[in-house]
Amino acid sequence: MHAARARTAARLWLAVAATFALGAGAAGAQPAPKAIVAKRTAAGKPDISGVWEALSAAYWNLEDHAATFGPVAALGAQGAVPPGIGVVKGQIPYLPAALAQRDENYKNRLAADPEVKCYLPGVPRATYMPQPFQILQTDTDIVIAYQYASGLRTIFMKEHSEAPVDSWMGWSNGRWEGDVLVVDVTGQIGQSWLDRAGNYATASLHVVERYIPQGPDHIWYEATLEDPAVFSRPWTISLPLYRHVEPNAQLLEFKCEEFAEEVLYGHLRKKGIPPPVH
Amino acid sequence: MDIFARKAFRRRCIEAPRGTHGACHGRPLARACAAAALLCLLAATGAAAAERAKLPRTSDGQPDLQGYWTNNTVVPLQRPAAYAGRAELSEDEARARVAKALEPTEAEAGTDADVHYQLTDYGLDITQRKLNIDRRTALITDPPDGRLPAPRPEAAAQAKERADFARAHAFDGPETRPLGERCLVWPHQGPPIMPTGYNSNLEIRQAPGFVVIITEMLPDPRVVPLDNRPHIPSGVKQWLGDSRGHWDGDTLVIETTNYSGRTQVPGTPQGLLLTPAARVVERIDRTGPDTLRYRFTVEDPNLWDRPWSAEYPLTRIDGMRFEYACQEGNYGMTNTLSGARVADRAAADKGAAR
Numbered sequence: 001m002h003a004a005r006a007r008t009a010a011r012l013w014l015a016v017a018a019t020f021a022l023g024a025g026a027a028g029a030q031p032a033p034k035a036i037v038a039k040r041t042a043a044g045k046p047d048i049s050g051v052w053e054a055l056s057a058a059y060w061n062l063e064d065h066a067a068t069f070g071p072v073a074a075l076g077a078q079g080a081v082p083p084g085i086g087v088v089k090g091q092i093p094y095l096p097a098a099l100a101q102r103d104e105n106y107k108n109r110l111a112a113d114p115e116v117k118c119y120l121p122g123v124p125r126a127t128y129m130p131q132p133f134q135i136l137q138t139d140t141d142i143v144i145a146y147q148y149a150s151g152l153r154t155i156f157m158k159e160h161s162e163a164p165v166d167s168w169m170g171w172s173n174g175r176w177e178g179d180v181l182v183v184d185v186t187g188q189i190g191q192s193w194l195d196r197a198g199n200y201a202t203a204s205l206h207v208v209e210r211y212i213p214q215g216p217d218h219i220w221y222e223a224t225l226e227d228p229a230v231f232s233r234p235w236t237i238s239l240p241l242y243r244h245v246e247p248n249a250q251l252l253e254f255k256c257e258e259f260a261e262e263v264l265y266g267h268l269r270k271k272g273i274p275p276p277v278h
Numbered sequence: 279m280d281i282f283a284r285k286a287f288r289r290r291c292i293e294a295p296r297g298t299h300g301a302c303h304g305r306p307l308a309r310a311c312a313a314a315a316l317l318c319l320l321a322a323t324g325a326a327a328a329e330r331a332k333l334p335r336t337s338d339g340q341p342d343l344q345g346y347w348t349n350n351t352v353v354p355l356q357r358p359a360a361y362a363g364r365a366e367l368s369e370d371e372a373r374a375r376v377a378k379a380l381e382p383t384e385a386e387a388g389t390d391a392d393v394h395y396q397l398t399d400y401g402l403d404i405t406q407r408k409l410n411i412d413r414r415t416a417l418i419t420d421p422p423d424g425r426l427p428a429p430r431p432e433a434a435a436q437a438k439e440r441a442d443f444a445r446a447h448a449f450d451g452p453e454t455r456p457l458g459e460r461c462l463v464w465p466h467q468g469p470p471i472m473p474t475g476y477n478s479n480l481e482i483r484q485a486p487g488f489v490v491i492i493t494e495m496l497p498d499p500r501v502v503p504l505d506n507r508p509h510i511p512s513g514v515k516q517w518l519g520d521s522r523g524h525w526d527g528d529t530l531v532i533e534t535t536n537y538s539g540r541t542q543v544p545g546t547p548q549g550l551l552l553t554p555a556a557r558v559v560e561r562i563d564r565t566g567p568d569t570l571r572y573r574f575t576v577e578d579p580n581l582w583d584r585p586w587s588a589e590y591p592l593t594r595i596d597g598m599r600f601e602y603a604c605q606e607g608n609y610g611m612t613n614t615l616s617g618a619r620v621a622d623r624a625a626a627d628k629g630a631a632r
Contacts, residue, residue, distance in 0.1 A: 041337075041486070042337035042338065042486075043337065049485060049486070114606075117605070117606075118605050119603075119605060119606045120601075120603055120605075120606060134501055136483065136485035136488055136490060136501070137485050137486070138336075138344065138483050138484060138485045139336055139337050139484075141483070143483050143485070143490055143499070145490065145499035145501050149605075150496075150497075150498035150499065152492065152497055152498075152499045152601075154483075164598065164600075165600065167600070167601040167603065168601060168603045168606055169601060189606075191606075248503075248507045248508070250501070250503065250510070251501060252510070252514060252516065253498075253516040253517055253518065255462055255463070255498070255517055257460055257461045257462050257604075257605045258452075258453075258460065258462055260605070261451075261452040261453065261460070264452075264608075264611075264612075265451065265452040265611055265612065265615055266451075268451070268452075268612065268615035268616055268618075268619060269450065269451035269452075269615075270449065270450045270451060270618070270619070270622065271622065273450045273451055275451070276453055
């Protein structure tokens, strides 16, 4: 166990070092903002608990993109893709074969995007889905509950260990680096996408997230993605998270399994039984 | 015995060989448990109450209920007719009941169970987890006869209609499969949370102002605010309802409303769906360092003329809780419906050949 912990710690350190080394070289990358802490927990750590949401077109496409046609013509303007300035500076550094796969994913996005099937989004996609999530800071660990698909992560703050098995939301070991929450995420299953544009990673993805408090109602979120199977170098996304300030803000249910049934199982319906009308 | 000695004792007691695990409460019972290394009773004693004051608290002062717990049990929700008038079994009978539950069962050839994967090997079935040994003959504590109240006639009629429809159309499409198979709601998730056949585990986490309850299957995090905020408007219905909690002394009380009208409490007559008028109150408190008591009351004036209540113990387990990604691996739905379509074609061919 100690050896495993040491390996995890070493990996974490290396990843953080890589973030700084490579982040500085990335085209136009801004240095991470300094932490501004409005409130602290009983343990003296930044209190980042609450209901948060990204306000970004990143869930459509992490890269720069103009408004364009959505994949379902019947939805008209409602289904069109809103424009967005990329949350990654420049382009994602895919290896050539991986870039071809990303483009293939884009072509097949209506059938192949795990979101269409109501699958858990993985990390970091869970963060910038267009739905809120709630951070809860227990005395030992941090729990993040996501509205989309009732997703859930435990960020282990004290007992770091290696992922016992691959999972859709991965395995998260966290620590405070000054007032920044740094989370090392491994053990993802490798079938998640990063957005609706077909950007993706594999099971060797290693994510280092940084939650940088920016006063009472904002968090600056960064995630560095390293996956030698598909990327030529680590790269970083960077976007703000906004607190839901409405009174009594809470997560509601978005249990999307039934919304995906026609897509997944419609072809197996009994002959003559039409899909239900909603 | 101080709290830590109790804890060590309890560990010895609980980690007895499979089938003899016990949840102990109070010193006299603990001694009996040590002597017999067998069964312990459910009821908390005065000694446990005195120790409650010494139990750990979270940094915001809540009694600390956190950890991984199992509600694995062999006690049925309702008292079987054979035990009418008897609230508890003798020790011998209770031991025999556990032994019987742990016997490997041979699935009958040609049944669903026969083609289902083996849950002892591939799932955390009842034999894989600590059993809360409990001599009671029913989980239901009220009505005192340990039986569910009779449903209101119109509710019973509607439930029967639904059950008949479900049987007649069981394989029409995904919508007529059970909610659990559709990965929407495992009925035992509750609230109220009910023991289930496998993965009968849950995790409780507490943060300032909130309790989070996660059943391993399915693991929708139920985030319960403790700040007396109002329920969400009645126009928003949810599969798991809308939960609000508060501390009544050292007992966590959670009230849930806003039910969807599409779920039911396992063990109640098929098709008897909780209506949006339902209100479920759960009460969770400590009975020892490694045991909690889970009590609940269900009321739904559309279904029953009176509320009913049940209770069971939760026993600490080591964890961890694994991600139960249901939708992502739901080959069962594809296979079930594919099989049904093959059967349809075979039936049609047979008809054509005639």
